[in-house]
Amino acid sequence: MKYSAFSLLSNALTYHQHWRKAWRKPEPKKSYDFIIVGGGGHGLATAYYLAKRYGGRNIAVLEKGWVGGGNTARNTTIIRSNYLLPASAALYNHSVDLWHGLSNDINFNVMFSPRGLLHLAHTVSDLREISRRGSANYVHGVDAEILTPEQVQEWVPFINLHGRYPVLGALLQRRGGVARHDAVAWGFARAADALGVDIIENCEVTGFKIEDNTVIGVETTRGAIAANKRVGVVPAGHAGVLAEMAGFRLPIETVPLQAFVSEPLAPVLDCVVMSNTVHAYISQSDKGELVIGGGSDPYNSYSQRGSFDQIEHVAGPIIELYPIFSRVNILRQWGGITDITPDRSPILSATPVKELFFNCGWGTGGFKATPGSGSAFAETLALGHAGTLAAPYALSRFVNGDLVDEAAAAAVAH
Amino acid sequence: MTQDNRLPAPHGLLIDRQQTLTFKFDGREYSGYAGDSIASALAANNVWLLSRSFKYHRPRGILTMAGQDANTMVQLPDEPNVLADREAIREGLIVEGQNYNGSLTNDRDMFVQNFARFLPVGFYYKAFYKPKRIWENFWEPYFRKKAGLGKVNEAAQEQYFDKKYEFCDIAIIGGGAAGLSAAAAAADAGADVILIDENPQLGGALNYARFDVEDSAAAALRQQLLDKIAGRVRVFSNAVCNGWFADHYLPVICGNRLHKIRAKQCIVAGGNIEQPLVFHNNDLPGIMQGSAAQRLIKLYGVRPGSRAVVATANSAGYGVCLDLLDAGVSVAAVADLRTDPPPHPLAQAVAERNVKIWHGHTVYEATPTAGYRHVSTAAIRPLSGRGTCSSGGDTLECDLICMSPGYMPAWQLPCQAGAQLGYDDTRAAFTLENLPQGFALAGAINNSTTLAAACRDGRRAVATLGYSLTTENNDNTSDEEAEEMINTDWHIFPHPRGKEFVDFDEDLQVADILNAAADGYDHVQLAKRYSTAGMGPSQGRHAALSVARLLASASGKSIAETGITTARPPFAAEKLGVMGGRHFNPERHTAMHQQHIALGAQFMPAGLWLRPAYYGEPHARQQCIEKEVLAVRNNVGMVDVSTLGGLEICGSDAGEFLNRIYTGSFTKQAVGRTRYVAMCNEQGVVIDDGVACRLHEQHYYVTATTSGVDNVYRNMLRWNAQWCLDVDISNVSAAWAAVNVAGVKAREVLQRAGCDIDLSTEAFSYMAVKTATVAGIPARLIRVGFVGEMGYEIHVPATFGNALWQALTAAGAEFNIQPFGVEAQRLLRLEKAHIIIGQDTDSMSFPHEVNLEWALAKNKPFFVGARAFEIVSKRPLQRRLVGFSLPADSPKPKEAHLVISGEAMSGRVTSCEYSPTLNKIIGMAYVTPQQTEIGTTINIRTDGGVMAAAQVEALPFYDAEGARQKL
Structure with a gap:
């Protein structure tokens, strides 16, 4: 059933008894052409684009818990593409292009809101960084503007320009913004389901079936499932565990990343503001909550919660920069677990096992890439090797040194 | 307005009737007593409508009186979303409603509830995005405007917040019967106890609930327990434990102070959370939890209504009923969801007071007064199945419905600590299982709901944490009364009209x-x-x-x-603000700071330090810098370099240690000589530099960059924790002040200031280090040449820094010595192509990319980063730092501008300035290996997209032979 204002009205007349489930709840079949492990935003987007663009039929997405329950449900929903390096700019800008129009494409309102995103510069070296990145964005065709402190104040009238973290300028991406994170998973799930993809929840992969160094299927808590063509693994925070099941290791460390929201407030902040130097990121949701994120917890862990200190470390700069929020109540804090690669860029790659591909290592910045990642990984699965966008993100770069080291080059968190 | 609903003492434990306070709510003035919350004071004045609901804008009032719901959220001038049932009134307080369109009593947006059918759950996912961009351009702004609750005041005064650490053996959260009993037993057993309670007064339910017909047991027990803990337990009242973090780390908020408590063990005696009954219009003002009505009566002395209906499924509801009767509220009926409840003294007493009790009935629907502003009737219907009712019963006029259908244990803290929530079908209640080590539950949260059971459970909890109970506390008598079933298995009654x-x-x-x-x-x-x-x-x-x-x-x-x-x-x-804590803006000043101010310095931050950028007026910035540069090049200047990092490396392995930490070779360095040091990380990337001065066979004084020294020091400690070399490492950055005197007349200035050693080139050559006295001050003199002129870095104990600066100023007067700042220093070193770590390098800069191959010792087995560098150096070079120049009148590139080749970026500028010495623009930039040849033209994209063509030049730009620094 197509979603529209008309369908809303007509269903209201029947007391909403006739909506179909957003996606079927199928029993797993014995075999699929493509098996995608991980039913988060990236995995579901992969399935959707594989079915839609590359004619993939007979696809399963296996999710160990509930759809979108990993980092899709836990991020601060920021979307941008103003990266420094060409490989990053290409991938993330492809993603931003897909965000614009995604709701219409998948017939589900993901509430993409390109309200503009500011990166603040607090030091002279921050100013150099935004200048360099701004120029690089220009070269790559990514929209970017450098703002003066006064222009920053026009965007955020109550910002404290002269506090402990003085605001010396900002890099603006107007096409950046936020989206309703859960809806992205649901929208892709529903759209993929409509194209025949089986989304199988409560189905944890417990092992890979490998013969002649080629993956031929997976073992799951709901039985063995054979893969006729390829297996794509798209986990959130457990890539290392899955790689180990397949018999190889990934250069990944896993750390918690926390965020928190305030109680709902009348609209007060109309853009996304990021301060990389002090790790304080803030926006306001459509419901009115301030959504606040910070830096990673400084230790490795698979637990989806973090330390109290980290919350204090984020709140400090937030009230320095935005003193008016000091009386705002925090409603809820939570943690996700992020897979961090040595160069902080993702892995979209073939693996030592034939026909087994991994899409992982998105670290602290995977949400914004959801459609782009899905589209690039779908191409990879369809072709059996990396396409143009995915090519720079091969595992081999950690051996040959061709890193895509955005963080090191620009000192900007994802 | 008078407080018509106020009950006489002894009702009202928390209020002081001697102190009347007036405040405003929604534009009207009311009075209350000290100790009143906003909600209780308004209730005393018969004001029940406190807020409007989030989506349908329905009137809402008191639900819990415990600060646990959004119904009581109000707006203070400086603060949104304030809980009216928690916030105390103050004289002159101004309180407003929030989230309404029109007024609190007449909200135009209440029409929305009539369209509820068209706004089903998740409706916004199903439309509002066609055509493209209509979401962000129209619908989103509309929804945003309608959403949200209170308003942030952009003009609010800042508040003070701070933090404090606390430690204890046992933290007990919850000061009711179980928590108090646990605290007493733990204190008896010798434990250091902190008792945390969110209410103004200890006692929990002992303060407001009814446990016996006479209503005397609770108060007596409370007093007995308070006597036991008096002076023996640290009590935090009005304090909320907001989380459990690993190893019993508890953030406890008390007003504007955050206490961070590290406890060895925890007991949570947080009680139960009373649940609402779900029926048609169960949100109307006047419909509240039974415990809320009791809190109003007992704590605040406020009559919660005049005619009540009580819906319950346990004996607590009958306690509510007795409290209402004692407060002069008539009780129209009790609807007991249980068909055949076990006998209970409280129920018996209610029956004896001629209250109509309907067994096997529920409140099925409520009807409102005009505008949904209050409840007016309750319909009592017989249960016919799970969640269904048949006709019958009665419809009763009332202005109060009390709901007591059951409870949830306060599961939040235990679950954060790792406990699992189970469900006990026979008791129809959630239970907490698999408690972690060092963590215990006590009281109602642990299903011990009678007073005796709660007290016994508190003592038991202490015992489970490994404490031996005294004989007095160690009673194992079992409760005579059987544990009551306090929950019904179904409390939800769907209605054809919803709501x-x-x-x-x-x-x-x-x-x-x-x-x-x-x-x-x-x-x-x-x-x-x-x-x-x-x-x-x-x-x-x-x-x-x-x-x-x-x-x-x-x-x-x-x-x-x-x-x-x-x-x-x-x-x-x-x-x-509580999380963020006190504003703290640390700033470091060197010993000569006041001198710089007197000289008219313009300061710039360098990490936490403030350093003179240049001396003079901002409008003449360029001239000032040029003047300073030319003085150094042609005469003599002095610069405060106290912020440089300083590290003392002492011990028999000091040389070996430096050999491993830095890229160069130090074991054969002669005493009295200085060498450049560069540090790499394990990836082979250059992360710091400085000089190492060998003062003694086993003693090096090593400098590090201002912003890098803390990291360098940390690295050194970390590495030596593995290496275990015989070496002591101390960070002495703040212990030393230093001045660099540079220029052809530097030696004369030093002699004039009074120096007790031979300063001649022969006796004290370039890159030598000596200890001496300068102007009577003990000093370390280092002949280094960061700015490319003959010069001395004079390091003195920080307390003498000011005296040194004064002495040099006096001695230099006749030579026209010029103080110079960081800007001039940067330009001077750029002319010499000395790199600044962090400006000319980034986190991917390998030594050979920044022309530091010479600083790598070839013949040593190891240094940090050597292995990575060995791998990287075999790959084709990807970029290199080169010098470039442009004519003085070209568009001037800035740091971070990109070098463009065709359509792509091929590099970036790291440093660039106009050099008055050379009368041209000079700079350094990363370029591709194809662009490194001298004379190559590189195109730089400058401000506004203006392209500038620069020529690659040999480095350094100035005094290539280094003759001047060696004079």
Whole structure:
């Protein structure tokens, strides 16, 4: 059933008894052409684009818990593409292009809101960084503007320009913004389901079936499932565990990343503001909550919660920069677990096992890439090797040194 | 207005009737007593409508009187979303309603509830995005405007917040019967105890609930327990423990102070959370939890209504009934959901007072007064099945409905600590299982609901933590009364017209939860996210049980399998300011700071330090810098370099240690000589530099960059923790002040200041280090040449820094010595092509890319980063730092401008300035290996997209032979 204002009205007349489930709840079949492990935003987007663009039929997405329950449900929903390096700019800008129009494409309102995103510069070296990145964005065709402190104040009238973290300028991406994170998973799930993809929840992969160094299927808590063509693994925070099941290791460390929201407030902040130097990121949701994120917890862990200190470390700069929020109540804090690669860029790659591909290592910045990642990984699965966008993100770069080291080059968190 | 609903003493434990306070609510003046909350004072004045609901803008009033719901959220001038049942009134306080369109009493947006059918759960996912861009351009701004609750005041004065650490053996959270009893037993056993309670007064339910017909047991027990703990336990009242973090780390908020408590063990005696009954119009003002009515009566001396209906499924509801009767409220009826309840003294007493009791009945619907502003009737119907009623019963006029159908244990803290929530079908209640080590529950949260059981459970909890109880505390007598079943197994009554609210915060009705499940969002986490159940300010305290039961019934799963969503911190709302703490803006000044101010210095930050950027007026910045540069090049200048990092490396392995930490070779360095040092990380990237001065066979004084020294020091300690070399490492950055005197007349200035050693080139050559006295001050003199002129870095104990500067100023006067700042120093070193770590390098800069191959010792087995560099150096070079120049009148590139080749970026500028010495623009930039040849033209994209063509030049730009620094 197509979603529209008309369908809303007509269903209201029947007391909403006739909506179909957003996606079927199928029993797993014995075999699929493509098996995608991980039913988060990236995995579901992969399935959707594989079915839609590359004619993939007979696809399963296996999710160990509930759809979108990993980092899709836990991020601060920021979307941008103003990266420094060409490989990053290409991938993330492809993603931003897909965000614009995604709701219409998948017939589900993901509430993409390109309200503009500011990166603040607090030091002279921050100013150099935004200048360099701004120029690089220009070269790559990514929209970017450098703002003066006064222009920053026009965007955020109550910002404290002269506090402990003085605001010396900002890099603006107007096409950046936020989206309703859960809806992205649901929208892709529903759209993929409509194209025949089986989304199988409560189905944890417990092992890979490998013969002649080629993956031929997976073992799951709901039985063995054979893969006729390829297996794509798209986990959130457990890539290392899955790689180990397949018999190889990934250069990944896993750390918690926390965020928190305030109680709902009348609209007060109309853009996304990021301060990389002090790790304080803030926006306001459509419901009115301030959504606040910070830096990673400084230790490795698979637990989806973090330390109290980290919350204090984020709140400090937030009230320095935005003193008016000091009386705002925090409603809820939570943690996700992020897979961090040595160069902080993702892995979209073939693996030592034939026909087994991994899409992982998105670290602290995977949400914004959801459609782009899905589209690039779908191409990879369809072709059996990396396409143009995915090519720079091969595992081999950690051996040959061709890193895509955005963080090191620009000192900007994802 | 008079306080018509006020009850006489002894009702009103918390209020002081001697102190009358006046305040304003929604534009009208009211009076209350000191100790009143906003909600209790308004209730005393018969004002029940406190807020408007989130979606339908329905009138809402008191629900819990415990600060646990969004119904009482009001707006203070400086603060949004304030809990009116928590916030105390003050003289002159101004309180407003929030989230309404029009006025609080007449909200134009209440029409929305008539369209509820067209706004089903998740409706906004199903439309509003066609045509393209209409969401962000029209609908989103519209929805945003309609959403949100209170307003942030942009002009509010800043508040003071701070933090404090506390430590204890046992932290007990909850100061009711069980918590007090645990505290007493723990104190008896010798434990250092902190007792944390969120209320103004210890006692918990002992303060307001009714445990016996005479209503005397609670007060007596309370006094007995308070006597036991007096002076023996640290008590935090009005303090909320907002989370449990690893190893019993507890953030406890008390006013504007955050106490961070590290406890060895924890006892949570947090009690139960009373749940609402779900029926048609159960959100009207005048409908509240039974415990809320009791709190109003006992704590605040406020009559909660005049004619009440009580809906209950346990004996507590009868206690409520007796309290109401004693407060002069007539009770029209009790609807007891149980068909055949076991006899109970409280129920017996109610019956004896001629209150009509309907067994096997519920309140099925309520009707409102005009504008939904208050409840006016309650319809009592007989139960005919789970959630269904048959006709019969009665419809009673009332202005108060008390709901006491059951409880949830306060699961949040235990679950954060790792406990699991189970569901006991026979008791129809959630239970907490698998408690972690060093963690115990006590009292109602642990199903011990009678007074005796709660006290015994408090003592037992102490024993489970490994303490031996005294004989007095060690009674194992079992309770004579059987534990009562306090929950009904079903408390939700769907209504054809809906508006039976499951979640008050989010205006969610029964159909919303069921529709979410039908849409496929049947997992409790999906249902929460799709319907927003439990996402509001009360975080599901009153919705979790209903949602779990509804979803379980929709999916056919058990309630245990369905579960509830994760209990995240904070337990109660906490201000961002409390988390952020006190404003703290550290700033470091060198010993000569006042001198710089006197000289008219313009300062710039360098990490936490303030350093003179240049001396003179900002409008003449360029001239000032040029003047300073030319003085150094042609005459003599002095610069404060106290902020440089300083490290003392002493011990028999000092040379070996430096050999491993830095890239160069130091074991053969002669005493009295200085060498350049460069440090790499394990990736082979250059991360710091400085000089190492060998003062003694076993003693090096090493400098590091201003911003890098702390990291360098940390690295050194970390590495030596592995290497275990015989070496002591100390960071002495702040212990030394230093001045660099540079220029052809530097030697004469030093002699004039009075120096007790031979300064001639022969006796004290370039890169030598000596100890001496300068102007009578003990000093370390280092002949280094960062700015490329003959010069001396004079390091003295920081206390002498000011004296040194004065002495040099006096001695230099006749030579026209020029103080110079960081800007001039940067330009001078750029002319010499000395790199600045962090400006000319980034986190990917390998030594050979920044022309530091010469600083790598070839013949040593190891240094940090050597292995990585060995691999990297075999790969083709990807970029290199080169010098470039442009004519003085070209567009001037700035740091971070890009070098463009064709359509792509091929490099970037790291440093660039106009050089008055050379009368041209000079700079350094990373370029591709193809662009490194001298004379190559590189194109730089400058401000505004203007392209500038620069020539690659040999480095350094100035005094290539280094003759001047060696004079």
